[in-house]
Amino acid sequence: MFSKNIQQKIAFHIFRLLSFSILGVLVWILGFIIYNGIQVINWEFITAFPKEGMTEGGIFPAIIGTIYLVIGSMMFAVPLGIMSAIYISEYASNQKWVKFIRIMTNNLASIPSIVFGLFGMALFVHTFGFGDSILAGSLTLGILIIPLVIRTTEEALKAVPESYRLGSIALGATKFQTIKNVVFPIAFPNIMTGIILSVGRVSGETAPILFTVAAYFLPKLPQSIFDQAMALPYHLYVIATSGTDIEASKPIAYGTAFVLISIVLIINLLAGWIRRYFEKQNPK
Amino acid sequence: MMIEAKNINFYYGNFHALKGINIAIPANTVTALIGPSGCGKSTFLRLFNRMNDTIENAKLTGECLVNGQNIYDKTVQVDALRKNVGMVFQKPNPFPKSIYENVAYGLKVNGVSDKKYIAERVEQSLVAAALWDEVKDKLHQSAFALSGGQQQRLCIARALAISPSVLLMDEPASALDPISTSKIEELIHGLKEKYTIVIVTHNMQQAARVSDKTGFFMYGELIEYSDTKKMFLNPENIQTQNYITGRFG
Numbered sequence: 001m002f003s004k005n006i007q008q009k010i011a012f013h014i015f016r017l018l019s020f021s022i023l024g025v026l027v028w029i030l031g032f033i034i035y036n037g038i039q040v041i042n043w044e045f046i047t048a049f050p051k052e053g054m055t056e057g058g059i060f061p062a063i064i065g066t067i068y069l070v071i072g073s074m075m076f077a078v079p080l081g082i083m084s085a086i087y088i089s090e091y092a093s094n095q096k097w098v099k100f101i102r103i104m105t106n107n108l109a110s111i112p113s114i115v116f117g118l119f120g121m122a123l124f125v126h127t128f129g130f131g132d133s134i135l136a137g138s139l140t141l142g143i144l145i146i147p148l149v150i151r152t153t154e155e156a157l158k159a160v161p162e163s164y165r166l167g168s169i170a171l172g173a174t175k176f177q178t179i180k181n182v183v184f185p186i187a188f189p190n191i192m193t194g195i196i197l198s199v200g201r202v203s204g205e206t207a208p209i210l211f212t213v214a215a216y217f218l219p220k221l222p223q224s225i226f227d228q229a230m231a232l233p234y235h236l237y238v239i240a241t242s243g244t245d246i247e248a249s250k251p252i253a254y255g256t257a258f259v260l261i262s263i264v265l266i267i268n269l270l271a272g273w274i275r276r277y278f279e280k281q282n283p284k
Numbered sequence: 285m286m287i288e289a290k291n292i293n294f295y296y297g298n299f300h301a302l303k304g305i306n307i308a309i310p311a312n313t314v315t316a317l318i319g320p321s322g323c324g325k326s327t328f329l330r331l332f333n334r335m336n337d338t339i340e341n342a343k344l345t346g347e348c349l350v351n352g353q354n355i356y357d358k359t360v361q362v363d364a365l366r367k368n369v370g371m372v373f374q375k376p377n378p379f380p381k382s383i384y385e386n387v388a389y390g391l392k393v394n395g396v397s398d399k400k401y402i403a404e405r406v407e408q409s410l411v412a413a414a415l416w417d418e419v420k421d422k423l424h425q426s427a428f429a430l431s432g433g434q435q436q437r438l439c440i441a442r443a444l445a446i447s448p449s450v451l452l453m454d455e456p457a458s459a460l461d462p463i464s465t466s467k468i469e470e471l472i473h474g475l476k477e478k479y480t481i482v483i484v485t486h487n488m489q490q491a492a493r494v495s496d497k498t499g500f501f502m503y504g505e506l507i508e509y510s511d512t513k514k515m516f517l518n519p520e521n522i523q524t525q526n527y528i529t530g531r532f533g
Contacts, residue, residue: 163377167439170333171390171446172367181393182379 030261037258040251046259050217050252053244059256061218065134065229066203066263068222069213072138073145073202078195080142081149088150089157090179109147114207116144121211135225137213144208145198152194156187189275196271200264206233232260285349286311286450286480287332292346294327296339301327303504305346309497311449314472314481316491316512319501320527325484328501329452332482333369334362350450367394370443374455376435378427378442383410383419386427386438390446405445413441414471433464440471444479451475453483457490469494488528492516500524 002010044058051057084101092098120140130136160183168178206214214234222229236256239249287309294302302324309315317325330336331348334355347354355365367390378386387406396402406423410416415437419430427438436456443451453472457465472481472494485491491498492512499509500521508515508524519525 161377163373163375164379166335167373167377167379167442168389168393170335170366170371170373171393171442172363172365173390173393174363177393181389186380 033254033257033261036251036254037256040255041258045252045255049219054217054239054252055245055248056252059232059235059252059259061221062230062232062235062256063259063263064221065214065231066233066260068134068229069137069141069209069231070199070202070267072134072225073141074195074199076139076142077146077149077198081146082153082191084146085150085153085157086179086184089154090175090183105147105150108143109151112207113144113205114210116140117208117211119143120208125212131226132211132213132215132228133226134213134222134229137209137229137231138225140208140212141202141205144205145201148198148201149194152197153187153191156190156194157183159190160186185278189279192271192275192278196268199267199271203264203267204233204260206237209234232256232263236260285309286351287482288347288349289328289331290347290349292328292331292344292348294324294331294336294345295343297341301504302331305506307499307506307509309480309482311480312476312478313496314476314483314494315497315499316495317482317484317499317501318486318488318491318527319507321486323501324504325499325501326454329454329482329484330371332450332452333366333371335371337362363394367446368448369450369452370446370448372436372439372443372451372453372456375459376432376439378430378435378438380426380428382424383427383430383438384423387441387445390442394446409441409445410438412444412475413437414467414474415441431464433460433467436460436464436468437471440468440475444475449480451479451481453481455484455486458486465490488516500527502527 046058046063047060048058049060088098088101092101117140120136120143124130124136124139125132128136130139164182164186165178168182169175173181209231213229214231215228216230216238218228218230236253239256240246240253285308287307289305289307292302292305293300305328317329319325327336331344332350332355336342336344344356348356350365350369353360355369379389381389384406387409388402391402391405396405407416407420410419415434418434419438422429427435430438436459440451440456457468460468469490472483475481476496483491483494495512497510498512498515500507500515500519500523502523508519508521510520515524516528519528
């Protein structure tokens, strides 16, 4: 119908249009949140407790709660995920077993997060008796992101050329020394990327914390890991759906969304900086 | 004899890669292993620091002796063996660390922590690898800033730092330009005073230039093994003669 050059032109224009439209959606979402959210952002908003049935005041406890949950879940998931990935990709010799673990990790990654919430409530809150607490919430979030950490770490380790491993082993290094001194430092920047993705995921998840840690409102900050905490995504959900005066608290909802996005962005920038720093230490 | 192979057979699954190899290599000599691609010479080389251990479905029969000890004996610690039998690979593979750290690496993983001794060994090894003058002012820069030939000499220095008695070289100059190659060859010549060197090469002129003894492999068999001079001037076997004169392979 058309000559092949015209076909090519049409195809390229369609691809370009589609990629721009994706960018457009992103800009739209961000613009919407920033435009509506920035109006309520001030020093009080990020440092004060909610007031007047959450129609005024700040979101300080929710920010703190989210930071605690991010730190808690990372402390649990990052070492566990990285060590499992090292085992799978460097040590395990039985390929059937490795395949089985890999399928199971992928299954774990595709379970809906609300199911993790339910599981966390049953296991950590009730069976282990942690109650609704930062500990239970962190562990639940941790389980949620372990597959992500494992998969990205595995990819990062696989990307390290075999010649480095051989070079190290040929000098009389053990496998463990090789992994610790050569393979892991080279893979680290890419592992960081996986961790960044997990932080983004953890700070935005609502379902897993719903039954395990999140509180509607707390008059004071959590004092220990056995206390409940407020968290940004849950706070957003609450004031947008079941506040005392939903219309009045709408600006606060946008402000909360703005803060949530900003935190994720700051963590991304920070992690990118750390990544570049380590890449400089280990030039490719 | 520094290195001995007694009736070595090696299999990759069903493939019979080495067939009844017997060889005895004296200390402080350079032995070149030549032969067409896929003849088993690299496989044979890798037996002596047990780099074939990790290959699945591989099987070995016969005895490999280094300094009189069967290195496949159950009492042999493989990392201790590799400290004594160093290896230089085909493609330079320095670690993404500084020049200094590259040379110090082998010492550190073998439990040396005396900083002064490490610094001495790093210098001695770089001198022995004829690289010291070129890098002494930038020891703490990345090894990747060096040229390919310098990187390969760094890998040789790295192997020398842990004071092995044997050095295995798997086509160490095949990825390098002619000038770098001749530097490596000169180096090999000087190193045999202290080390026993076995070098796999595709380049027959190189074998003739650097080695005292030459072994010719074909289809997994050691066809001929003798003094390099005799091998190149007056080979006993017709296959060797054909290969050396370029009529085959």
